Amino acid sequence: MSFEYHEPTSIADAVALGARFGEAGRFLAGGTDLIIQMRRGRVAPRHVLSLHRVTGLDRIEVDGAVRLGALVTHRAIEQCPHFQGPLGALVEGAEVIGGHQIRNVATVGGNIVNASPAADVVPVLLALNATVTCLGPDGERTLPLGGFLSGPGQTARRPGELLTSIRFDRLPPRSATAFLKAGRRKAMEIAVVCVAVRLTLDAARERCQEARIALGAVAPTTMRAGAAERALEGQPLTDEILRRAGRLAAGECAPIDDVRASARYRRLLVETLVPRALRRCLDRIGRAA
């Protein structure tokens, strides 16, 4: 493993280096994916562009919308007071990543650009309709997260582009989120399945106004369960309807058999965890009322 190591000190320098090295360069944030992939020989960048000295990318800004700098760590998400209420799924996703040491350095930007279908924070952001902003020599582009993720380890990021921020709207009243993860152990675990759900009820609190369901580890990318979402919208959220959404989500995902679990079990988990997460949202909305 041999490479040149660069430490740009500003966003502009980082983007310039990114443009210069293109495919041969990799940004280094927390390094918790990149270093391991380099050690295992899966990637071999000739230039590693550390983001440690770049300032201004680790802020969480909350006004009408929420903006996360790409270098915000999972620990920072866990501890952010704005995410204690309806946005709680962000904390639930972040707090199960790896262990303490990992969460202290690993970033949300790294979680997204690494584009593992099993990433834990990505489904929460997907359920929040997040957009991502990238900066390259040709300027800034903002894309919906769903469109950004294109395959395992693959994104629409252009070579050398820096992911700068992630943005999503704050939730309307009568909303909640929930995140659930299944794995063989309770920490240091790659999800066998993870599920993030966002739910908004109508003014009468009787029917579903909007539902977003994102699934991890059951398709080549983190995916939305569109059929399940549609089956909820406008409906009274009876247990039967929730369970139906679970069955639809299980039907529309495309899991594989691997050493972590069988496809059959992954579908069973989706079928179980989707209604469970929805129920949790209902509870939370009910409690907040």
Next chain:
Amino acid sequence: MSIETRVVGKSLPRLDAAGKVTGTAVYAADFALPGMLHGKILRSREPHARLVRIDAGRALALPGVRAVITATDVLDVRYGGGLKDETVFARDRVRYVGQPVAAVAATTREAAEAALAAIDVVYEPLPAVLDLEAALAPGAPLIHEAWQTYTAIPILHREGNVCQRARIVVGDMERGFAEADRVFEHEFRTAMVHQGYTEPRAAVAAWDSAGQVTVWSNTQLPFEIQNTLAEILALPPSKIRVIVPGIGGGFGGKLRVGVEHFAALLARRTGRPVKVVTTSEEELTAAYPRQGTRVELKTGVTRDGRITAKEGRIWFDTGAFAGSGPGVASVATLVLAGPYRIPNLLLEGYAVYTNKTNCGSFRAPSGPQSNFAVESQMDMIADALGLDPLDFRLKNIVREGDEGPTGQVLEAVGLEECLRRAADAIGWRDRRPAPGRGKGLACGWWTTTGGSSGVYVKINPDGSVAMNTGAAEIGTAALTGAAQVLAEELGVDLADISVVSADTFATPFDFGAQGSRTAFAVGNACRAAVADLRRQLFGLAAAQLGVDAEALTLRDKAVVADGKRIALAELARLSQASGGGLIAHGTFIAPPTPYDAKRVEAHVYPAFHSPSFHAHAVDLSVDRETGEVTVHRYVVAQDVGFAMNPRYIEGQIEGGVAQGLGQALSEEIVYENGRVLNPNLTDYKMPTSLDLPRVESILVEHPSLVGPYGAKGVGEPPNIEPPAAVANAVAAATGVRITTLPITAEKIALALRGEGPA
């Protein structure tokens, strides 16, 4: 206990505590010498193939590469424990993915790795034998065509791919089953698992101008490594010095030669010290893991719950070489009998070759696999007969003076107390306290491994005491336990004792840190040394004090006799001035345990020495939809004979349970087509702190006749019962019986839906 003690039996801090908690203790992986090269091993990519050609030309031309060695550079010797079937490198055939094919020494680890990638190997694949069924099938390809030519201890029963079949036969099976009202037949399977020690296997070797090699390694058995290296290098053992700087966990995985021989061979070739450390991938593909097994049990029981006969067979998938397989297959038969009175027994243990990594010993070798089957079946039978599983066990367990399966007379049997106390502590009578919640019990017995131990004990002129032992401290605090015995007997404090250990040149022989024997055997050797020192001290003191030696005793760092006293320090100084100092050689070997030789065939471990007895109880919940298990409480009641240091025994129990829960719920080395699918610590799932409950330890003390102060071996047993206890609790919680390890959430969830193999 009624004995009044000052040091032994107290929860005193271990002698190596400060170094270990401050990070200054030196482990083998820390060890380095000036000018040292780094060694790496090229391993087979094929499960079974003819080795057509190895070309190291490109590798040798790379910068920093100092040597590449293969089978043609080493003597054609086969080594091994009871069965010598292993070679340093594959010669003309590879037999598992991971088998060493070549080794490289280079100036850096990276250069060595680059060299591995540049060695060209041509394989010609052969049909591989991928599991027990394939290995045992009629006409199966032989893993070792020349098996009959291998040197083996004569007692082994071998045939083709079966490298050992041990047997226990007692009574009359036909009559036994005829007396039964019901006969139960079940099959179980367990997965291959790794010891999970924190420190990988590591060794540094350096040769001197006299042609002597020193190896610093984290082995549990320095004297065994010395002898194995002597065979491999064709040198007298006196030319081989093995030193254990420190071990970051072993659990049986560091008994046999692992990397020491590569370090020694590469160091000889290059004339420089060489260090070899394994990677996680090598650990999970080419170490000495616990064998996967298949078990069949057939048990006859009367309507009121008395076991009349048991027929049991266990097959160990021992991999491409025998490793510990023959011994493990033998020990298993004693575990299959269970700690029960059963008049008619036919028990067989098989070690079977397959094209997988060579399996070895892992904390209570054969224990968890056999006990999982036995104790799962006990619950299955109790359920079928409508008996409470605790009552069913109490009806059948061995008691004081009973015979063991091979006729040994059982003494100090604390089993009933263990069962009752574990059951009470877990709240047994409320076995299904809530939907999805259940409690499980399992019990068992285990041996305190024999073998001899020697210590030199020296009293220094400042009154401190040096204990010199050939045993290694593998982290259990066993040597602190032995030092407590020494301090107690000599009338000094634990803090007065310093330990020198595990150096084949400087320390006396020890059979090694294995088999729950270290504190037991080294402790007894210390007592023998003190008996000798007492004679020396009393001789000197009698002359000094002008009293009769008979009247003297050791107390408070001095020799005393009514009113008169002379300090040990002074006696040591006197002895140095007059007779070379106070030093004694204490030795111990466990007396043989008598058994009935007519009951065993081809058995290398026919009786359990100073057996321990134990019961585990667990309280857990199962998520009925996802199958996820949450362990709430875990209780162990273990008959330790005498608790030499209660705190460290609790540590052994907690660690053993943690490892056992890993085997019960999450750990498995998964093979597909002869390749390990999860050769990394991401996908080999050892439990984390969040997965483990608080473990409650109940120390039961029925003193053994042989151990120091009545102690029994304590290190291995806590690893035995967790899989069975968990299986029984899962069944209580869900009604679903999982008969294969690990009991994953997936298996439970699919079984609850009536899908998939349980």
